[in-house]
Amino acid sequence: MSDTHVLPPFPEEPHRHQPTAPAAAPPPPPRRRRGGLAAAALATVLVGGAAGFAGAAAYDGLAGDDTTAFGSRAETSKVVDTGDQPAADGSSEAVAEKVLPSVVRIVVDGSQGQGSGSGVILSSDGKILTNAHVVEGAGEGAEMTVSFNDGSHAPATVVGVDSLTDTAVIQAEDVDGLTPATIGTSGNVDVGQDVVAVGSPFGLDATVTTGIVSALDRPVNVGTDSEGNATVYPAIQTDAAINPGNSGGPLVDTDGNVIGINSSIRTSTSGATGQGGSIGLGFAIPIDEVMPIVDQLVAGDTPTHALIGVSVRDNPSNDGGAVVPDGAAVGEVTAGSAADDAGLEAGDVITKVDDQLITSSDELVATVRGYRPGDEVELTYRRDGEEQTTTITLGSDAEASAG
The missing domain is CATH 2.40.10.10 (Trypsin-like serine proteases)
Incomplete structure (x- = not known):
């Protein structure tokens, strides 16, 4: 059973399992030998090297090789000073x-x-x-x-x-002279490009892993906050190994610019401790979404997030007998919200935000979270089977809270 979840903080001092060494195999039973073989064997041990050289010399002579000893033809490993090459x-x-x-x-x-x-x-x-x-x-x-x-x-x-x-x-506290990271732009990231993840998986600090960007705008839902609001973001998916303890560490491009913050993984099993390991499905929050929130936190402000002002659910569609997700169905429109001002109604099915296709409610929430309050977007939706578009100016949850 698969599960997508945030990477739990890795518990310190984990139990370290030491595998038991297999028991040594019993020695083979002694074999009876005819008289004189023991002495012959001892003689072989003592003169085996000479016998080997003599044999090689005889073979080389028959082959017409001028070399008279095997040892003179043997090559050994060379030890070289490779130096500290620049990266x-x-x-x-x-x-x-x-x-x-x-x-x-x-x-x-x-x-x-x-x-x-x-x-x-x-x-x-x-x-x-x-x-x-x-x-x-x-x-x-x-x-x-x-x-x-x-x-x-x-x-x-x-x-x-x-x-x-x-x-x-x-x-x-009480530090100075630290080296700040270089912040990049996640909007310029492409599927297939090389990336590097850095962090402390399972408490192993300064761990570096490599991979590629596997997908973009992957809607990842890792639960809800204390007020019931979903933590959903349009993730950068990567196959760089990410494990518990990597949370909060950077995903960077090949110039060393931070393009995402590693946050969650997909696992094949949660395990007895609830901490699954990497199966090559890691997710990072795009840095373009993170930095406006960082600026607000550092300034002491309450973070704000873009919203449309609707409640939504998945809209399953029957496609050739198979039930597939098909857009986000509007359940309720908040009075005075951006959606209300744009004329959206209950029952509308949102299928696209700008050029981003919407196949589920999570995808709609994640996509909208990638914008900022006040941004203008074009919504495509279906009403009574007909496709329509409208331009909407995204609202803010600060306004919703104040209301």
């Missing part, structure tokens, strides 16, 4: 050299236990980006410690958390 531009080695100083391990110790995740340095004075579920996982009043690439440590406090985008910013 090639765009190589995984070059990426690691650039990114590792900007990635940290975060250990959280609270009333609900101890775990660890990863983070990305945003400023030289210690502001660090990570996942909300990393800092929230240990409960209220948890203590945090950040471990840097040079081996130093510092306590940290929470600056702000946004559960809807699984984003958090923390502040490492």
Whole structure:
């Protein structure tokens, strides 16, 4: 049974299983030998080397080879000094050299236990980006410690958390001179391009894995917040190995620019501990979606998110006998919302936002979350079997909360 879930903070000091060594095979029973064979065997051990050379010389003579001994023709392994070659531009080695100083391990110790995740340095004075579920996982009043690439440590406090985008910013205390990561643009990412993931899977800090971008705009639903709002985002899917403890670490391009924050994985089984391992299906939150939230958290503001102002559900369609998802069906339109202003009605089926096809309610929510309040988008929808389009100016959940 498959399951998509956020990467839980990896519990510290995991049990390490030591496999039992197999019992040694009993020695073979002694064999009876005829008299004189033992002495002959001993003689063979003592003179075997000479006998071998003599045999080789005889063969070489018959073959017409001028070499008279096997040993004179044997080649041995050469030991060479390869030197410390500079990393090639765009190589995984070059990426690691650039990114590792900007990635940290975060250990959280609270009333609900101890775990660890990863983070990305945003400023030289210690502001660090990570996942909300990393800092929230240990409960209220948890203590945090950040471990840097040079081996130093510092306590940290929470600056702000946004559960809807699984984003958090923390502040490492009494530090300076840190190396901030270079923030890239996820909107320029293409399927198939090489990427590198960096973090602390299973507590193994400074771990680098490589892969490609497997898909874009993959709607990932990892649960709901305390108010029942879904944490859904249009993920970058990658086959770079991502495991528990990688949460909050960066997914970067071959120039070392952060294009996403690793957050969740798909597993074939949850296991006894609820922590499945990598099967090559990892998901990162696009950095273009994360950074506006980061700016608001650092400024001390309440994060805002774009919304249409409708409740939606999946719209299953019968296609040749098979039930397939086909758009997001509008259940209710909030009065005075962006959807209401654009003329949407209950029963409409939204099938596209700009050029992004919508096949499910999660995909609609994830796609809209990729925009900011005030953005204009074109919605395509079906009403009574007829396709229609409308331009809508996205609202803000801040307005909804105020209302």
